[in-house]
Amino acid sequence: MPTPHDLGSIGWPPGQPFPDLEAGQQLVRITGQHRNGFDVHDGLASRRAHSPRGMVADSHGVSTRPAVGDWTIIDPAHTPAALVRLLPRRNLLKRGAAGERYQQQILATNLDLAVVVMGLDGDFNPRRLQRYLALIAGTGIEPVIVLSKADRCENTGALRAQIESAHPDIPVLAINCKDADAIAPITARLGPGRTGVLLGSSGAGKSTLTNTLMGTVRQKTSAVREHDSRGRHTTTSRSLLKLPSGGCLIDSPGMRELKLTGEEVVEDDGFAAELEKLAADCRFRDCKHQAEPGCAIQAALESGALDRDRYDHFRKLESERERAAQQRDALLRRAEERQLTRALNHRLIDKHGRR
Numbered sequence: 397m398p399t400p401h402d403l404g405s406i407g408w409p410p411g412q413p414f415p416d417l418e419a420g421q422q423l424v425r426i427t428g429q430h431r432n433g434f435d436v437h438d439g440l441a442s443r444r445a446h447s448p449r450g451m452v453a454d455s456h457g458v459s460t461r462p463a464v465g466d467w468t469i470i471d472p473a474h475t476p477a478a479l480v481r482l483l484p485r486r487n488l489l490k491r492g493a494a495g496e497r498y499q500q501q502i503l504a505t506n507l508d509l510a511v512v513v514m515g516l517d518g519d520f521n522p523r524r525l526q527r528y529l530a531l532i533a534g535t536g537i538e539p540v541i542v543l544s545k546a547d548r549c550e551n552t553g554a555l556r557a558q559i560e561s562a563h564p565d566i567p568v569l570a571i572n573c574k575d576a577d578a579i580a581p582i583t584a585r586l587g588p589g590r591t592g593v594l595l596g597s598s599g600a601g602k603s604t605l606t607n608t609l610m611g612t613v614r615q616k617t618s619a620v621r622e623h624d625s626r627g628r629h630t631t632t633s634r635s636l637l638k639l640p641s642g643g644c645l646i647d648s649p650g651m652r653e654l655k656l657t658g659e660e661v662v663e664d665d666g667f668a669a670e671l672e673k674l675a676a677d678c679r680f681r682d683c684k685h686q687a688e689p690g691c692a693i694q695a696a697l698e699s700g701a702l703d704r705d706r707y708d709h710f711r712k713l714e715s716e717r718e719r720a721a722q723q724r725d726a727l728l729r730r731a732e733e734r735q736l737t738r739a740l741n742h743r744l745i746d747k748h749g750r751r
């Protein structure tokens with residue numbers, strides 16, 4: 397049986413009274429979301445659970461659907477275990493609405509700390525930082541700004557001062573993310589019962605910081621095998637990490653996707669326009685700039701007129717943004733389908749009565 401200490405290691409606030417449970421029920425935290433179920437953690441082990449139809453499709457819309465970070469009660473007698481009810485959320489981090497019908501996507505709930513990581517290299521972009529901070533503002537989640545790669549930057553002092561004066565109420569650390577001593581202000585905020593998330597663009601240093609917080613090198617692959625409560629091996633995606641400092645870190649795919657939402661313009665100092673101009677000279681109008689004959693971009697890369705590193709980086713961000721946009725669209729479609737089903741059900745009930 398998990399103890400209060402075990403639950404604290406996955407973020408149950410110290411001293412918070414436990415909910416009343418019926419015989420056999422268990423308090424768990426949602427750590428991952430899949431097409432047809434959830435990963436839940438009881439402080440000792442992870443397992444799969446599903447939520448009964450009514451619970452997911454309930455008429456309150458997206459905001460009351462179970463999300464990563466939610467505390468929930470499960471009935472483990474079923475296989476997979478069934479979610480019985482959600483406990484009220486303390487707070488949540490969500491991504492705003494995009495199109496007309498696109499509702500809101502919850503990234504994670506019940507958070508204490510959001511660390512926004514930004515590199516003191518090409519990643520440095522105060523406006524983007526501001527956008528991340530705007531997501532956090534007003535949620536009650538404490539923000540911390542990490543300016544990474546300070547060990548590689550010549551004018552750390554000036555850049556740090558710039559960020560500090562723009563955000564006087566938020567702690568700013570300018571550090572080497574690999575430096576275990578430098579992250580003390582973060583570990584101090586992630587003691588037992590506390591939950592953190594890392595936000596920031598690709599390459600900012602989130603994985604590096606995560607590894608330093610873990611005190612070990614965690615593999616980039618996210619699937620690990622864990623024992624569930626019946627002693628079986630289950631493969632779960634590891635989106636909640638227990639930290640040596642006593643608290644935990646949520647690192648779910650949803651958090652990762654926040655890197656770029658699919659709605660943002662990739663800030664590129666006119667690089668996209670430069671590419672577009674070059675591409676006008678490609679032989680084929682729909683050139684993918686891969687191995688097509690007469691590709692002007694490939695030619696520019698070969699001649700050195702176009703910087704290959706910069707190009708590769710740009711393409712990486714672009715494909716990330718595309719993937720995020722596709723996922724957002726899939727989400728949108730599912731939300732619309734649910735709405736249609738609900739509307740149809742209501743019409744049937746109106747016509748034939750509930751049965």
Ligand SMILES: Nc1nc2c(ncn2[C@@H]2O[C@H](COP(=O)(O)OP(=O)(O)OP(=O)(O)O)[C@@H](O)[C@H]2O)c(=O)[nH]1
Nearest residue numbers: 544545546571572573574598599600601602603604
């Ligand atoms: N010198 C130095 N290198 C760093 C620092 N932080 C990150 N790096 C390096 O920068 C590169 C990218 O860092 P990651 O930690 O993988 O970045 P990330 O934010 O996890 O990127 P994604 O996984 O794409 O989201 C790696 O090669 C790191 O070793 C730092 O503070 N100092």
Ligand SMILES: [Zn+2]
Nearest residue numbers: 678683685691
């Ligand atoms: Zn081309």
